[in-house]
Amino acid sequence: MTTEFTKELLIKALKKALEAIEGHFDYLNKLDAATGDGDHGTAVLSTMKAAVAAAEKPGGLSETLSNIAMEIMSATGGSTSSLNGSFYMGLSSGAKSDALSVADAVAMFVEGLAMMQSTTNAQVGDKTMMDAMIPAIDAMKAASAENADASLHDVFQSAADAAKAGAEKTTEYVAKFGRARNLGERSKGTPDAGATSQALIFQAFADAAAE
């Protein structure tokens, strides 16, 4: 069981996330085709590939997270890469050392979400990736606040469970952002692809922290 959030854990988690996205590639494209361009699987796959490549380069944790952000945002200009890029930018400024305690790791993820929210107005219920992100970070905060002995695995598993539940709820939502908003009521019935992929990524972090 990993006790501190380090660059090593980050690399392990990102590799697991990349595997999970590869495994769900067609599914994510299919979800997106129901309401958007049908390219979310493609976009998130190139995002995670860029993240893994950047993570393996030399540098401390904060610098590595900043490199990941830049590489993700250079990959494409779409919302998947720019939102994920802003998240990693926030993680980078939140990483106070190269080995973070559970409380410091949670604080870092809170900062990641804050940076994301400075670039989008999407809230829970708008059928975007924020439907997974916001409850996931809230669950991390709650898990570490309620139990002083919570492990990294505990907090990431709470995040993953909350992200999954949040993504499933998007099936009932009407899209308010992106091209999907043109569909109005017709956007109901399919979960949001971006929220679904974020839930997969949080589960990868939980799995990496369990090892």
Added chain:
Amino acid sequence: MVMKKFLNDPQRATNELLEGYALCFPDKVKLVSEKIVVRATPKAKDKVAVITLGGSGHEPALSGFVGEGMLDASVVGDIFAAPGAPKVLEALRMFKDNAGIVFLVLNHEGDQRNANMAMTMAEKEGIKVAKIVTAEDIAPGVDAPISERRGLGGCIPLLKIIGAAAEKGFSADEIVEIGERFNKRMATLAVTLKVATHPQSGGEIGELADDQMEIGMGQHGEGGGNGPEPMQSADWIAETMMNKVLRAIEAKSGEKILLLINGSGGTTLMEQFIIFRKAHEVATAAGVEVVESYCGEVLTVQEASGFQMIVGVYDDQTFELFNAPCDTPYWVTR
């Protein structure tokens, strides 16, 4: 259905159009770092630089207005998509030694997000950037929150004014103040008769039946206003739209305005003049004086049929700046 457009590899359409554009106007612009269009002869460093960003597929916007008296640089994204923040940061760095940077950003989610990210990164490097946002679309209603209102073709006359202010040596803060003053009294309303085909996916951008039009449809096929309605005469459309626009900008009798009809790509100049005729008549009847006017394409959406009606109220300073000399590939004032 086979897409009938002059293309090679659709994924390289943006690169190829920018290469062609730079070759076409070598004395005015050049292409650097694949997706950044800059002036062939840079402006003096003691003046403020004016830059913008946006997706391609809207030619001549926005890169067509790079040149003396308007833009210093345009950072181009892929078709209808914002450029990534690192590319925007690269452009901001090019002007870090200028007297300042004014960054014009149209209100679209991706444009705003990448602009904000790039500005955050630039600030960390000590590069100060003043942002001005256009969100002059009145389709969702004049009282709609800014998140609902898009930046349409009204950015072009605004660029003309702030570009001239930069050329005259105003500071970044002064340029933003002048721009915001024009912004407040400027509005655009769009109408679409036939949607465009996305040059990469081949899909239609938006949905519209053959006998319908949609007033308020945005430049990416986004719905707006009241949805599709039956087709009407040119005079009916021009009068309905002009009345809405004049109300939105609260044009008062005796005020001087710009009236610009911007074709969306698939609407003839013949039709634009027919629309202009009625719009001018409505303005005159309201006691408003049309002192500057234009019909033509400044911001297109591929082959979409329709137009954007752009109206702005001048004060003495914005009128003078609008008429200051400029020399860009798609806007020249002597």
